[in-house]
Amino acid sequence: MLSIAGTDPTGGAGTAADLKSITAAGGFGMAAVTAVVAQNTHGVSDIHVPPAQFLAAQLRAVSDDVELEAVKTGMLGTAEIIEAVGTWLSAHPPRVLVVDPVMVATSGDRLLEPEAEQAMIRFCSLATVVTPNIDELAVLTGEPRAHDEDEALAQAARWSEATGVAVVVKTGHLDSREVTNTWIGTDGTRHPVHSTRVDTTSTHGTGCSLAAALATRLGAGEDPATALAWVTDWLHEAILHGAELQVGSGNGPVDHAHRARRLAAAGSAAPWVAGGAVPDRWEQPAQLAARATADGPTGPAASVPPVGPWTEALWAAGAPLAGAIEGSGFVAALVDGSLPEGQFSFYLAQDAHYLQRYSRALATLAATSEDPAAREFWSDSSRHCVDTELELHRGWLATRPDAAEVAVSPVTSSYTDFLLARALGDPTAVGAAAALPCFWLYAQVGASLPEVPDEHPYAGWLLTYRDPTFVEGVRGALGVVERELGAADPAVRAEAARAFLLACRHELEFFEQARRVAPSAVAPSPALAGATR
Ligand SMILES: Nc1ncnc2c1ncn2[C@@H]1O[C@H](COP(=O)(O)OP(=O)(O)OP(=O)(O)O)[C@@H](O)[C@H]1O
Numbered sequence: 001m002l003s004i005a006g007t008d009p010t011g012g013a014g015t016a017a018d019l020k021s022i023t024a025a026g027g028f029g030m031a032a033v034t035a036v037v038a039q040n041t042h043g044v045s046d047i048h049v050p051p052a053q054f055l056a057a058q059l060r061a062v063s064d065d066v067e068l069e070a071v072k073t074g075m076l077g078t079a080e081i082i083e084a085v086g087t088w089l090s091a092h093p094p095r096v097l098v099v100d101p102v103m104v105a106t107s108g109d110r111l112l113e114p115e116a117e118q119a120m121i122r123f124c125s126l127a128t129v130v131t132p133n134i135d136e137l138a139v140l141t142g143e144p145r146a147h148d149e150d151e152a153l154a155q156a157a158r159w160s161e162a163t164g165v166a167v168v169v170k171t172g173h174l175d176s177r178e179v180t181n182t183w184i185g186t187d188g189t190r191h192p193v194h195s196t197r198v199d200t201t202s203t204h205g206t207g208c209s210l211a212a213a214l215a216t217r218l219g220a221g222e223d224p225a226t227a228l229a230w231v232t233d234w235l236h237e238a239i240l241h242g243a244e245l246q247v248g249s250g251n252g253p254v255d256h257a258h259r260a261r262r263l264a265a266a267g268s269a270a271p272w273v274a275g276g277a278v279p280d281r282w283e284q285p286a287q288l289a290a291r292a293t294a295d296g297p298t299g300p301a302a303s304v305p306p307v308g309p310w311t312e313a314l315w316a317a318g319a320p321l322a323g324a325i326e327g328s329g330f331v332a333a334l335v336d337g338s339l340p341e342g343q344f345s346f347y348l349a350q351d352a353h354y355l356q357r358y359s360r361a362l363a364t365l366a367a368t369s370e371d372p373a374a375r376e377f378w379s380d381s382s383r384h385c386v387d388t389e390l391e392l393h394r395g396w397l398a399t400r401p402d403a404a405e406v407a408v409s410p411v412t413s414s415y416t417d418f419l420l421a422r423a424l425g426d427p428t429a430v431g432a433a434a435a436l437p438c439f440w441l442y443a444q445v446g447a448s449l450p451e452v453p454d455e456h457p458y459a460g461w462l463l464t465y466r467d468p469t470f471v472e473g474v475r476g477a478l479g480v481v482e483r484e485l486g487a488a489d490p491a492v493r494a495e496a497a498r499a500f501l502l503a504c505r506h507e508l509e510f511f512e513q514a515r516r517v518a519p520s521a522v523a524p525s526p527a528l529a530g531a532t533r
């Protein structure tokens with residue numbers, strides 16, 4: 001996959017952004033340089049354009065040796081450069097050509113000579129797809145700048161029909177809470193991909209990154225809707241975490257590698273509970289908390305407080321995981337409402353599988369507990385799972401048949417198999433401690449907002465887990481676990497603490513799993529999306 005673009009020595013835009021984006025999208029990146037640009041996060045200070053013959057020599061060096069899947073062009077700078085690239089492309093037409101008609105940088109600096117605009121407009125007709133921002137779309141079409149998305153879509157559709165080139169309409173420059181990228185096919189078909197706006201100044205190079213990643217996915221054979229959904233989702237994460245890079249003091253770059261790092265961490269086979277985190281024999285409550293907090297973060301206070309020394313020690317040991325859940329991408333987006341609907345649907349479909357199995361684990365605890373109060377509690381909870389709690393799931397999934405059909409995932413089955421094994425094969429103190437995080441940590445997330453606004457897209461979910469009946473259930477579970485631990489042998493108690501911590505970690509994995517599948521696996525089919533939006 002070849003990028004033909006200018007440079008950015010601070011790594012945020014141009015060929016540097018393209019190579020990082022191509023890598024992130026799963027391709028092998030190559031780059032031919034059109035212009036050497038002295039720029040940083042504050043803007044462009046100088047541009048050196050090497051002779052056009054020299055670019056032609058670079059391109060020949062590539063095509064003499066390498067067969068390309070796709071080409072992306074960015075900053076072309078001058079009419080001579082545009083012509084050199086056009087000549088080379090005509091001799092070596094790639095299967096996929098994405099043209100990002102770069103004219104003006106986010107900083108406002110011109111990256112194309114004004115007299116080269118007409119050449120750029122003609123050049124665009126060579127493309128499979130062009131990715132103009134709102135201002136560039138106006139230049140391309142020779143029409144006034146679109147005021148809103150509908151106007152931009154109509155402009156793009158007219159231009160696309162006339163030229164036979166597809167357009168991705170990007171609403172990044174419009175003032176809206178949603179940012180939508182829409183693929184407009186030459187026959188007028190539309191594939192909208194919705195994303196939420198990130199309040200950030202780290203958007204240097206977003207246009208380059210989108211175009212390069214899109215070319216890579218299309219070059220790999222993905223259809224336009226699937227490719228654009230992947231790119232938009234990946235770029236959203238890169239923008240969201242761009243500021244953490246702390247690169248420059250102006251408009252910073254996006255973090256192209258954030259997803260790769262997150263997935264690498266998720267793939268780690270390191271043990272979830274370190275050897276020695278739990279004593280072999282747990283004799284005194286403080287033994288556990290002391291070990292768990294000696295070398296790690298402490299975490300938030302429990303929204304439903306512990307009911308005695310044993311559950312207090314469990315919270316202290318599990319609190320870093322409660323903190324990790326609170327700060328996880330999935331839960332943070334669920335709580336602030338920016339979670340893509342497809343991810344929520346995937347999560348909820350898995351949770352429906354989970355609750356069916358969880359209810360069996362609770363019924364097992366009801367059957368094996370000697371204490372009549374515990375028996376009654378587990379039995380009520382088992383039923384509550386499948387009647388009341390699952391109502392939420394049934395309601396949501398009834399209108400999303402594609403999500404409702406998703407089979408049980410490996411993360412869901414490893415959690416539920418673990419719970420069932422603890423309930424079926426271990427002393428009841430262990431089974432009870434394993435079942436506790438599902439109550440306790442859900443109440444924790446349910447309580448994260450002081451108030452749930454009516455228009456919150458996931459209000460139903462948040463309200464379920466802050467409901468007084470649910471919180472009462474959490475207290476019930478805490479009471480049972482406190483008594484079970486108090487009565488247990490120290491070795492069994494230690495097993496119970498281990499099971500509790502493992503279950504906390506399973507909870508984190510369970511929430512995060514929806515961010516580890518491709519958007520095409522969690523979103524409704526494109527046809528359905530078109531019909532429902
Ligand atoms: N603030 C934001 N929040 C969420 N997504 C954004 C934001 N800004 C940009 N994007 C994403 O990046 C894509 C490209 O952004 P934009 O429309 O700003 O392109 P551009 O102007 O060509 O970029 P460039 O600054 O590189 O020239 C958008 O379509 C959108 O997917």
Ligand SMILES: Cc1ncc(CO)c(N)n1
Nearest residue numbers: 006007013014075105205
């Ligand atoms: C080289 C280059 N290409 C594109 C852009 C647009 O962001 C930029 N700033 N620099």
